[in-house]
Amino acid sequence: MNQIVITIQYKKNEDFTDQLFHSIFQSKCHLIDVRLLTPVLGLTLIVFSLKCNWTQLAHLELQLTELQKDYHFTKSIEHLQPTLSPATIVPYNLYMITANTQGIIEDILQFLLGLSVNLHEFLTTFYQAPATQTSMLEITCLAMVPLDKTIHVFRENIIQFCDENNIEVILEPKRH
Numbered sequence: 001m002n003q004i005v006i007t008i009q010y011k012k013n014e015d016f017t018d019q020l021f022h023s024i025f026q027s028k029c030h031l032i033d034v035r036l037l038t039p040v041l042g043l044t045l046i047v048f049s050l051k052c053n054w055t056q057l058a059h060l061e062l063q064l065t066e067l068q069k070d071y072h073f074t075k076s077i078e079h080l081q082p083t084l085s086p087a088t089i090v091p092y093n094l095y096m097i098t099a100n101t102q103g104i105i106e107d108i109l110q111f112l113l114g115l116s117v118n119l120h121e122f123l124t125t126f127y128q129a130p131a132t133q134t135s136m137l138e139i140t141c142l143a144m145v146p147l148d149k150t151i152h153v154f155r156e157n158i159i160q161f162c163d164e165n166n167i168e169v170i171l172e173p174k175r176h
Contacts, residue, residue: 002057003032003080006048006064010073017046019067024048027060049080089118089144090151091174094158098167100126100135108139111161115154118144142174 010016024031029052037045052060064075094112098104105124112119120142129136145154155171162169 001030001051001053003049003051004057005078005080006050007076007078008046008048008073009043009075010046010071011042012044013071016067016071016073017044019071020046023060023063023067024050027052027056027063029056029060088147090147091120092143092145092154093170093172093174094139094141094143095170096137096139096162096167098137098165100137104137104165105139107165108167112141112143115143115157116149117146117154120144 008020029050031048031050033047033049035045035047050060061077067073068075096108109119109122122141123139125138125140127136127138128134145151158169158171161167
């Protein structure tokens with residue numbers, strides 16, 4: 001079985017969404033996960049994670065090509081390599097809040113990726129602080145920490161980075 005991720009970007013159209021899901025179900029691909037972001041600058045973004053064999057994938061790609069002629073969307077299909085099994089990782093929820101300064105998201109991402117953890121569900125939210133009207137950034141993500149890493153060192157590195165960069169952080173194991 002192949003695990004693939006399909007990203008589709010399109011202008012909102014209910015008929016297209018129905019046709020897209022119909023194509024996925026018709027191909028008999030196993031739907032693992034769906035993420036829908038709408039609207040992003042007037043566009044809708046859907047990310048599908050699927051498991052399928054080569055025949056099912058070829059069928060789906062053919063159907064997507066046909067849909068593309070009518071609905072004019074952009075797509076990307078990526079084949080995933082096997083990842084660590086759930087028994088070899090510890091998922092941690094991270095919640096961060098800081099002032100929204102130039103380059104802060106890049107700094108945080110660069111730091112987290114430097115810890116050699118996989119990031120899932122990296123979400124950002126911007127808002128105005130009620131008292132000062134300062135532009136604030138809130139980040140929520142799930143960090144998948146390999147068991148061969150020392151959790152204590154992982155936590156200490158994050159806390160130190162956040163202290164040095166004036167970032168409030170909550171770090172806790174994900175409850176299933």
